[in-house]
Amino acid sequence: MSAGRARPARPRRAGGHRVPDNARMRISARADYAVRALLELAAAGDESPVKAEAIADAQGIPHKFLEGILTDLRRGRLVVSRRGGSGGYRLAAPAETITIADVIRVVEGPLVSVRGARPPELSYTGPAEALLPLWIALRANVRKVLDEVTLADVAANRLPVLVRTLAEDPGAWTNP
Numbered sequence: 001m002s003a004g005r006a007r008p009a010r011p012r013r014a015g016g017h018r019v020p021d022n023a024r025m026r027i028s029a030r031a032d033y034a035v036r037a038l039l040e041l042a043a044a045g046d047e048s049p050v051k052a053e054a055i056a057d058a059q060g061i062p063h064k065f066l067e068g069i070l071t072d073l074r075r076g077r078l079v080v081s082r083r084g085g086s087g088g089y090r091l092a093a094p095a096e097t098i099t100i101a102d103v104i105r106v107v108e109g110p111l112v113s114v115r116g117a118r119p120p121e122l123s124y125t126g127p128a129e130a131l132l133p134l135w136i137a138l139r140a141n142v143r144k145v146l147d148e149v150t151l152a153d154v155a156a157n158r159l160p161v162l163v164r165t166l167a168e169d170p171g172a173w174t175n176p
Contacts, residue, residue: 027104033061034069034107035100035154038078042095042151049081049088069107076106095155101146111146112139 036059044050052070056063070089073079080092091098101111110118112135119135148160159167166172 028108030065030069031104031108033059033066034073035103035151037061037066037069038073038091038095038098038103038151039155041079041089041091042098042155044090046090048086049090051088055089072107073103078103078106091151095152096150098151099147100149100151100154101143103151104146111142 037055040055040058041050052066053063055061055070056066070079070081074081074089077092078098079089081087081089104111112119114122114135119132119139122132122135124131145163145166149163153159
């Protein structure tokens, strides 16, 4: 941070307590890069394999980091690779069949977890008992969005109505 620039104040909850930096849902750089890499492959189609360097350059992704992500995507059977001068990466299935959720699950694991556990593995008592259905509802809504959007949808800028409707809400663009 440069001198003379004030750090933005973190939001406060009712009662004046600061909201911790980790109190929001995060899409990791790894998940973001994985989706962006596969969108490059979706846009390339089946013409010829795309080299990792070309993907990294096109999306501004650090090459070494991308190599590890592509390895995970290959192990997760979302991409296939070919070695050699005419080698590179291709989608392992049509872009219409690969959801954004599929990509995130391969590189990050479950879409929603609480303290590293999946919501159904949790239990609460007393006043916290209603947290479990809240976490389950959150997971259901994350799935409703990410399991419905395919690489082809994003590559063609053809997002489903539900996603467009949610994104059109002005409140969705602001940080409380």
